[in-house]
Amino acid sequence: MxxxxxxxxxxxxxxxxxxxxxxxxxxxxxxxxxxGGVGAGHATVRITDDQGGRIGDYLDKYQRLRDAGELIVVDGVCLGACTIMLATMQRDRICLTSNAKFGFRAAWDIGSNGQRVTNHQATELLYSMFPLEIKHWIAQQGGLTPETIILQGDELQRLYRLCPGDAHVIDLGDHHG
Structure with missing residues (x-):
C-alpha cells in the first residue's frame, strides 16, 4: 500500500x-x-514476562489501558497482580499467543521479619475481581495460596481467544507495574 x-x-x-x-x-x-505521537494511544501492548507487583498499580494501569481501548497480547508469563487484566480489561481486548501463561497466587506483604506474609484481605479482593470462569478454575486448583498455579495451553485457550495476525503486533517490551 x-x-x-x-x-x-x-x-x-x-x-x-x-x-x-x-x-x-x-x-x-x-x-x-x-x-510523532499521533495514534500513540492505539498501540498494542505485548506482555512477555510480567512477574506482578502491587495490586493498586496494576488496577490503575489496566484501567488506563481499558479506557484507551488498548489491545493486550499475552505472549508469555503474566503472574500475580498482572492477572488483574482478566478482571479489568474487556475480554475482546485480550488475546493470547501459544506462549501465554497466567500464574495465580495469594497476595502478600513483607512481614516484620522480612518474609512474605499472605494478605488474606487483598487475596479475597483479588479473587472477587476475576471473571466467573477464572474463579471456577482457581477453585478447582485449590484456591489462591502462596504457591503459584499456572493456567496455560488448551485450558487457557478455551477461555480466551488466540491472537489473529500476531505478526502485526507492536512489541512494546515487558510491562512491569
Whole structure:
C-alpha cells in the first residue's frame, strides 16, 4: 500500500506543493505517526514476562489501558497482580499467543521479619475481581495460596481467544507495574 502526496523539494530543500507526486510507503508513514505521537494511544501492548507487583498499580494501569481501548497480547508469563487484566480489561481486548501463561497466587506483604506474609484481605479482593470462569478454575486448583498455579495451553485457550495476525503486533517490551 502506498500513499501519494503532491509535492516537491525547492532549491532551498523545503517541500513545496506542486504537481509532482511523492510516494511514502505505509511503513514509513506509520513510523512517522508513531514517532510523532499521533495514534500513540492505539498501540498494542505485548506482555512477555510480567512477574506482578502491587495490586493498586496494576488496577490503575489496566484501567488506563481499558479506557484507551488498548489491545493486550499475552505472549508469555503474566503472574500475580498482572492477572488483574482478566478482571479489568474487556475480554475482546485480550488475546493470547501459544506462549501465554497466567500464574495465580495469594497476595502478600513483607512481614516484620522480612518474609512474605499472605494478605488474606487483598487475596479475597483479588479473587472477587476475576471473571466467573477464572474463579471456577482457581477453585478447582485449590484456591489462591502462596504457591503459584499456572493456567496455560488448551485450558487457557478455551477461555480466551488466540491472537489473529500476531505478526502485526507492536512489541512494546515487558510491562512491569
Amino acid at each position: 502506498t500513499l501519494l502526496l503532491s509535492g516537491s523539494l525547492n532549491a532551498t530543500g523545503r517541500l513545496s506543493w506542486g504537481k509532482e507526486k511523492m510516494k511514502l510507503s505505509a511503513g514509513m508513514l506509520v513510523a512517522v505517526l508513531v514517532l
